Amino acid sequence: MAKAVVVFHPGGIKTITRFNGESDKQALRKARKFAQRVEEEIPDHEGIFLIDTLNPTSPPSGAKRPSGKFWCPYCADWRTFKPWYDYLRCEVCNISNEDWYVKKYNRLWSASRGIALRDQALDPKELEKRAKKRERARQRRLRRKEGRG
C-alpha cells in the first residue's frame, strides 16, 4: 500500500483506489494520472484527494491545530475525524486516531485525552446515551459488589 486516490462521488459514495509501483515515484505518477482521469470523467465529483499511506508527513512547524480538526499524516492536511465505533477516523483516508503517527502529531498519547477528543466529535444526544449506559453499568457493578458482601 503506498499511494491512493480517494474520490467523493456525487451521491455520497466514496472510493479509495490504491497504486503500488515498483518505486514511490512510479506509484505517484499512476495515482496522479488516475486522479486527472477522474477529474475529466466525473466533473461533478465532490472531491479528489491523493494520499500517501506509506510516508507520514508531519504538520508544518509551529502550525496551530484548527478547532475540531486533527493533522492527518497520510493526507498531509488538517482533517475532520469522524466517530466510528470507539474510534475517530479521518473523513478522507479512514485512518484512525489509534494510528501511531496520528497520535504522535496530534499529541494523543493520553487515553483520557483521546476519549475527550472523541467525545467532542460526537453529537450531544449520543453523548447523553453513552453517559446513561456507563451509569447503568456502574450501578450493575455496585449491585454485584453488594451481593458478594
Ligand SMILES: [Zn+2]
Ligand atoms: Zn487522512
